[in-house]
Amino acid sequence: MSELQLIHPDRRNLLAPVLIAFVVLGIAIALVLRYTPHRTADLAITHTAxxxxxxVFKSDSLVVGSDKTEDDLYVLTNLHIQDRLNLPLFIKDFTATLITSDGQQFDSSAAEKADLENIYAVFPAIRPLASEPLLRETFIGPSKSADGMLLLHFPVTLEVWQHRQSAVLQVHLYHQGPLSITIPIESSKAAATHSQGTDQDKPSEQE
Structure with a gap:
């Protein structure tokens, strides 16, 4: 009886396709890393007022010092967003966080478009400082950009704002993580307004 002989395939014939596959995979990974942006978008603050x-809420009381006061600061900041992805961006929301010099934190959400006219009506001097707003639900195409104003409100004085630790603006997107940028310390100043009202519910502005 003849002996059974096992035929082994030439291992060198299998090595070549494996090496070619690794080379192709390496090239594909390199191309992906080369042409995929490393950041979602670039943010820039172009102007802030x-x-x-x-x-002052006037009281009917004759007691000296019974009037109540309230300080509000409106921050109008213009934002530029440049899409760095090969995908569109969909803006969901704009928020900001203020950290005062003594460590207090105040959070704000940018005013809705429908609320802007109400704010301008109460404080007419804000309107000249305003520009075209950057809105929620804005669509930014691949490699495109968007610009616009955001109106933020903080219950602080101008002095507190000027001596803050930081003020950070966050842009929230639907399909990517939030983006952040610090609002520069140097901000243009508008004249303060002193308002008076006959009661706490109906303040009226006076120059």
Whole structure:
């Protein structure tokens, strides 16, 4: 009886396709890394103006010092967003966080488009500082950009704002993580307004 002989395939014939596959895979990975952006978008603050409002609520009481006061600061900041992805961006929301010099934190959400006219009506001096708003639900195409104003409100004085630790603006997107940028310390100043009202519910502005 003849002996059974096992035929082994030439290992060198299998090595070549494996090496070629690794080379192709390496090239594909390199191309992906080369042409895929490393950041979602670039943010830039192009201009910031602030409007401090000091409101005095007149009291009917004859007691000296019974009037109540309220300080509000409106921050109008213009934002530029440049899409760095090969995908569109969909803006969901704009928020900001203010950290004062003593460590207090105040959070703000940019005013809705429908609320802007109401704010301008109460504080007419804000309107000249305003520009075309950057809106929620804005669509930014691949490699495109968007610009616009955001109106933020903080219950602080101008002095607190000027001596802050930081003020950070966050842009929230639907399909990517949030983006952040610090609002520069140097902000243009608007004249303060002193408002008076006959009661706490109906303040009226006076120059």
């Amino acid at each position: 602030v409007y401090p409002a000091h409101t």
